[in-house]
Amino acid sequence: MNIPKKLLYTSEHEWIRVDGEKGNIGITDYAQHHLGDIVFVELPEVGEEAAMGESIGVIESVKAVATLFSPAGGKVIEVNEELEEAPELLNEDPYGNWIAIIELTDHSDLEKLMSAEAYTEFCKNLE
Amino acid sequence: MSKLIFEKHVPDSNPFVLPPLAIPAANLDSIPKQFLRDQETALPEVSEVEAVRHFTELSTRAYGVDSGFYPLGSCTMKYNPKINEWAARLPGLAGLHPYQAEDTIQGALQIYYEMQEMLSEITGMDGFSLQPAAGAHGEMVGVMTIKAYHLNRQDQQRTKMMVPDSAHGTNPATANMVGFDVIEVKSNDRGLVDLDDLRAKMDEQVAGLMLTNPNTLGLFEEEIQEIAAIVHEGGGLLYYDGANLNGIIGIARPGDMGFDVIHVNLHKTFGTPHGAGGPGSGPVGVKSILLDFLPKPVAVKKGDSYGFDYDMPLSIGKVKNFYGNFGVIVKAYVYIKALGAEGIKEVCEHAVLNANYLRHQLRDSYNIPLDRLCKHEFVTNSKRQADQNGISTMDIAKRLIDYGYHPPTVYFPLIVSEAIMIEPTETESKERLDDFVQAMRSIAREAAEEPELVINAPHNAVIRRVDEVTAARKPVIKWEAP
The missing domain is CATH 3.90.1150.10 (Aspartate Aminotransferase, domain 1)
Incomplete structure (x- = not known):
């Protein structure tokens, strides 16, 4: 299971890579592995605002439909439209292919997220 | 893979011609040019025997309860007794016209009325609408009555609907369709609704909770009375998804557990064919506080005769043309009558x-x-x-x-x-x-x-x-x- 060190993680298996006021978000290797072949991604809309943990998209695989929750409060400023045509990119490289970029409204949300070590431990307990 | 009928097309292989039109041809002048077809329809042409063989072969690919065991969880693929089909095909029922005067369809209206009454008794509700055409449609109608209830009380802040994480996908889809934001309630390690999570999420913005009991794990929500109390004390209503009614029918009633609205699937619990082989039927039952909001009309008994009541000013309106899928209602009626109270319990x-x-x-x-x-x-x-x-x-x-x-x-x-x-x-x-x-x-x-x-x-x-x-x-x- 690939869990890169520099990212922050949610218990719903999203990651966020923070760069100043912005954060790229996506789903983890654990998420893509358990969802199986992803066949559809419903992206958030640019300009959409969401609180931490609020639903901003949908990821559909042959097995299941999962909600994408915003890892932190913020406003969507960019979405990865490539995923609409090629949802399999999330299976192939879940960390290389971000889903959206948000502008963070409250940095204190980030303190509630898990480090790579904590998330590794969290996933271990799920098995 | 076998070929499509289109791929079996042989020009001039079938001399069939349509009979001449018995009515005047439509005047096409009023239709804008761009909407008119300007080439022949590409319909396939095969000989009669090849057409029969094609569809007979396809029919052997179907698998249903009549072909074998079909243990599809949460779908209640029970055998559909053939006597139900016989009844629904009786000329006095199958041959009715929906615009017939009420005094000429008293038998059908009696079936319709008694079905409302029997479903109310079985589920512990105060009234039913038989209009919804399928389970998901019933869900939508049920949640619409919840919305109508809150709005009628001028309680406009209830914009959220709670749904457990074990719910059928139709539950959040329904809530979303009716305009609610969906809040997920977690399950505990016993597979049941986590009461602490429910308490934490219940507030003055929550319109209700959609629940199926037994739940999708086949487990009975033992704390259902406490769940109902939490939702009701917070001002919300409790919705019962009837998908799993087969697990308690005749033994326990959603109405007695504190549920305010329920939809039942006649094509699951009451032995009628499922959708695709359907049509389906998803009647919605409510407690007295929601009766005014049911789709209209509902069947009523006036003295010794039966009729439809359209005088329902707070009704959410009609949700289906005419009165629902009447043939399915007849089949489910026969199913209940054939089993009787004891038989339903044995189910x-x-x-x-x-x-x-x-x-x-x-x-x-x-x-x-x-x-x-x-x-x-x-x-x-x-x-x-x-x-x-x-x-x-x-x-x-x-x-x-x-x-x-x-x-x-x-x-x-x-x-x-x-x-x-x-x-x-x-x-x-x-x-x-x-x-x-x-x-x-x-x-x-x-x-x-x-x-x-x-x-x-x-x-x-x-x-x-x-x-x-x-x-x-x-x-x-x-x-x-x-």
């Missing part, structure tokens, strides 16, 4: 007994995450087979096809990894259940000794393993002329 007892028998017989071969007394269905998974030889739930499901069985529901509920959800229903005999157990045990043995056999299944089906991923990512949904 539940045997559905629960059959599910527990299978659970007991399969526990040596398969992992059962919540292995305790269940209601009408239970959830197992492929964990043992996956740990041993990397065999997935899909592999097991596909191998069951080789044994002549329709696979159970797989990968649902979502809270159990690699779920296999089995619902035998009451209409299966012990011999049939034993045969299914043998097939499942054989597959477990194959998974251990000859894993390739399972991983590459099905071997005996008309087509081998379909490529679901490509089908979903790059669907080909229409035939194009070469």
Whole structure:
């Protein structure tokens, strides 16, 4: 299971890579592995605002439909439209292919997220 | 794969011509040019016998309850008694016109009225609408009555609907469709609603909670009265998804548990054919506080005669043309009348007994995450087979096809990894259940000794393993002329 060190993680298996006021978000290797072949991604809309943990998209695989929750409060400023045509990119490289970029409204949300070590431990307990 | 009828086209192979029009041809002048067809329709032409063979061959590909055991969890694929079909085809019922005067259709209205009454009695509700055309439609109508209730009280801040994480996908979809934001309530480690999470999420913005009991794990929500109290004290209403009614019918009533609205699936619980072979029917029942909001009209009894009541100013309106799928209502009416009160109770007892028998017989071969007394269905998974030889739930499901069985529901509920959800229903005999157990045990043995056999299944089906991923990512949904 690939869990890169520099990212922050949610218990719903999203990651966020923070760069100043912005954060790229996506789903983890654990998420893509358990969802199986992803066949559809419903992206958030640019300009959409969401609180931490609020639903901003949908990821559909042959097995299941999962909600994408915003890892932190913020406003969507960019979405990865490539995923609409090629949802399999999330299976192939879940960390290389971000889903959206948000502008963070409250940095204190980030303190509630898990480090790579904590998330590794969290996933271990799920098995 | 067999050819499409379009691919069997042979020009001039069928001399059939349509009879001359018995009515004047429509005047097309009023239709804008761009909407008029300017070339011949590309309808296929084959000889009569080839057309008959084509469709007869296709009919042999269908698998239904009449062909074999169909343990599709949460779908209640029980046998549909043929007497129901006989009744629905009686000329006095099948030949009615929906615009006929009420005094000429008293028998049909009596059936309609009595059906409302019987469903109310069975579920503990105060009134029913038989209009909704299917389960999901019933859900939508039920949630619309909840919305109408709050708005009528000038309580406009209730914009959220709570749904457990084990719910059917239709629940959040319905809430969303009616305009609510969906809040997910977590399950606890016993597979039941987590009361602390429910308490934390219930507030003055929540319109209600959608719940099915027994839940999708086949487990009875033992704290249902406490759940109802939390929702009601917070000003919300409690919605009962009737998908799993077969697990309590005749024994317990949603109305007595504190539910305010319910939809039932006549095509599940009441023995009528499922959608696709349907049509379906999803009547909605409500407690007295919601009666005014039901779709109109509802059937009423006036003295010795029956009629429709349209005088319902707070009604959410009509939700279906005319009165719902009347033929389905007739079939379910016959089902209830044929069984009677005692028979309905036995439906539940045997559905629960059959599910527990299978659970007991399969526990040596398969992992059962919540292995305790269940209601009408239970959830197992492929964990043992996956740990041993990397065999997935899909592999097991596909191998069951080789044994002549329709696979159970797989990968649902979502809270159990690699779920296999089995619902035998009451209409299966012990011999049939034993045969299914043998097939499942054989597959477990194959998974251990000859894993390739399972991983590459099905071997005996008309087509081998379909490529679901490509089908979903790059669907080909229409035939194009070469």
